[in-house]
Amino acid sequence: MLADIPVHRPSSLEEALALLADPPDGERPTPMAGGTDIMVVLNSRHVVPSSVLDLWKLDELRGLSVQDDGTLWIGALSTYRSIIASPLANAHCPALVEAARTVGAVQIQSRGTLGGNVANASPAGDSLPVLLAQGCDVVLQSRDGGRRTRSFDGFYAGYRQADIQPGELIIGFRIHALPPGATSWYRKVGTRLAQAISKVVLAGVAACGDDGTLTTLRIAAGSVAPTPIRLAAAEAAGLGGRPTDVAAAVGAGARADVTPIDDVRSNALYRREVSGRLVESWVRSL
């Protein structure tokens, strides 16, 4: 029974990392932030962890701030709701705020965390393309290994494989500053408007030089490959050109970049086509 699974409730990060390094019952507990992914898994009874490490009390992992270098710090335990409400997030990473608004519905937004979305490593995680497109570093920590910072690009080695080492927790994210004059973009295509898993989720950052040609073009997509991906061919097709001139080529690049599958929610053809069309429409609108 679910209720029989022991739960540890550390009240400091130190205590939490110690529990992970040195589990009292020998088996490493499974971290739980908002629980909105993990409870679904537990409920299905496919996986039964030996114990759960409830992170909810770790206020150290909450909060948003802007660093001296202009990066936006978001604690791993920050909920979508706190991101939506944060003036800093709205100013420095508006696409993430848009993404947060499309996650689940109000209940999930109040409980689900950015750290959970990243650690859960679903290719359909809605925040992930935003972090990829804008650029971001992940900060992790373990008792024995101390703090470690790594780029979010390449964080997933494969389907549902996040670079989180045994004993580590994600502490937070450093989201890179948008280049001067850049705009960002976010678009989710779900199976319906609310409470829906993405069929395609896209994010982009773009800036044009004085001559009107694209000097920055970073596009990322989710639900179209085993991990969230950067759309390299699309970016290459667009950089240096005028948006209206290159829009079609960027769209074609996006169609080539994605490697979607058929599943119960949609099909590969649709995902590829929609990725191309939406990217093309966005670039055209720049």
Add this chain to the structure above:
Amino acid sequence: MTYMGTSPTRPDAAAKATGRAEYISDAVRPGMLHGAIRFSEHAHARILRIDTSKAERIPGVRAVITAENTPEVRLGFLRDNLALKKGKVRQFRDEIAAVAAIDPDIAAEAAAAIEVEYEPLPAVFDPIEALAEGAPLVHDVDPRGRPVTSNLMPVHFRHFSGDVEKARAASAYVAEGEWSTPLIQQTCMGTAGCIAEFDPQMNLTVWAKTQIPFLAQRDFNGALAQMGLRNKNARVIVPALGGGFGTGLDTHCYEYISILLAWKTGKPVKVQYNRDQEFAYLSPRQSATVRMAQGCDRDGRLTFRHVHVVQDNGAYGSWGATYPSVMLLPATSLYRVPNIYFDCELVYTNNTYAQAMRGYGNPELTFALESNLDQLAEEAGIDAAQLRLINCNEPNEVTPMGLKVATCGLRECLEQTAERLDWDNKRGAPDGTARGVGMASLIHVGGSGRIYRSDASGVILRFDDWGNLYLSSGGVEMGQGLHSSLQIVAADAIGVAPDRVFINQTDTSTCPWDVGTHASRGAFTACNALLMGATKLRDKVFRAAVELYPQLVEEALRKQRKRDPDAPAPSFDWRSRIDADAFDLREGQVFLSNTDDPVLRVDLGKLIRAAHFRDGGGQMFTVEAFYDPPSELPDWEQGQGNMSACYTFGTQGVEVEVDTDTGDVRILKMAAVLDVGKVINPQILRGQTIGALAQGVGYALYEEVKTERGRILNPNFTDYKIPTAVEMDFPIELEFVETDEPTGPYGAKGIGEPGLVPTAPAIANAIADAVGVRIHDLPITPEKLLAALRAKNEEAT
């Protein structure tokens, strides 16, 4: 009329809003055990061996049953299903064994510990393939053991009138096509479950999530007989229901299994499905394919309609197999068509077996009919609303099926819908946007539907000593508001305040017979029975008043004189007016109808007590009434007969916008205009209609039980999408046309189902108007729409 057309707080509102209503999932009996069922892992296989020994050894298990150690219990109106399967499984959810244990977890663990060995058999999942020669037979013998040669079910519904071939040849314009509709789930808020309990005399009580308590009693009594329990009776009690939508029209294997487990263990046994199980193991609405052709002359008058339906029934027959009985309504009688061909094939496959759902075949057929009508309008170059108006049904007509339509507000429904959509400006407008409007209409039974010999409802009315009215009806409140309608009609018809009307829990031991709450009949038949009973009850009261009123008034006058010696005498000579016909009863007071002098008004409770305690033999105030609507049981082979006392009509209009990048459809506005006869409770009518629209939107755009070789791929709300409040966040204009139906209680027609019938074709027609492509199979997903848009563009370039 004081309460008709108003919305007093419904009697179940507070209990439901505060979580105090007792649904089956809340119900507990002393000493109750929990049942769990072991389902098949194959779509079609021989059962070679069932080993229950491990399950039996698990502590807390009280019984493990299979077809081997229990009497055979057959069910289904075709008797083609067994509570526990013997020899063979025919679908993934076939019940092979069951366990009763002291808690649900142990029961589930034990059910999983049962070992079953199968020999897989070739299976068939497509109804057309199932009809091909050499297809695997789902049932190789009939219930009597005689060999069967085809997967065609032995059920026939047909209608031929006029000469369709001649009419087709003579038509100026013809349009035809094929449409299909998916398996969908009823998605009741309250999931299925029951408790079965035997008393020491071996009489049975079943708490059942049913819409047919009395037919369920008959079915359960049949099971008792099959179990060798002769001369025993089943009592059916209906708890609060969180929606029915057709799932309670049949009795189910899980109910018989809990009966068998209760019989084995001597304890009450509950079987309760959770949401996952409801999706996986409860019968959905069937899928159907409809080939439809219609033609018209140069002036747009319909000349013929040709309809062929193939219905995938799954592995067993439920009442849902009789969908074509209701398909006949739109097929023969929606708009005026002189020449009609209707035929259907109901096919057994190894898919999950299907059952009834709201609309009962009507949404399936209307999707094809109304989509096809738009195509015909296009062929003929006639505006689609105009084409419908040209062929509109009118009051006092008899349709080719023999439906006697007395009141019919269809013309007004069509006109109002067009007006509310700004049809003339928006339809076909090449405005550069991907917006469009569409409409579709409906005909449905409005005065119950006779699909059974009796189509009746009984009512028992009783006044207690305080003037409270106790009402026992066999009709089932499942959230639709039946009890509110009964309160309102009782209040007006009998003359007590609505909150003095207490409605007894539906229970076969205390309530009078009712065929079941389906076919939008609940309020229509129960309120008609109530009106009959009301006359009897008032008559009883007034006859008692003839004797007792004088003394009660004298007493009141005496008291008045005592308080105020100068009080004026009554304004008229009331003694001379005493006559049963002169009395009235309003708001719980009996008085002579021609005065409102307070002294001359006698409290009903007082009068009843006086009658009750009268010297020399008192009396009680209990009456019963039985209403069977003036309708005919149709001849299904001929598709002839006036199956309902009256007919509900309506039109729905939709404005949509299509995102041509993603194929997403956004509804901008809906208009629904329904001929309801008369509004009983406007709040409930609105709720019922908006709920139906949401179900219609789900049917049109989102919902589908996806299967792969008979296995359900999306048995959960993560992947089975119904509209949420966000998808329904658009203006809905509702309008109710009151045609005052003479057979209806105070003029009302049944409106339980109709709201969902024309929604999908209205949306499909609006999409076609918006982007010029027509999707023929529901749901209209962005995937299908985008593919169709691409195909259209490729064709154009």
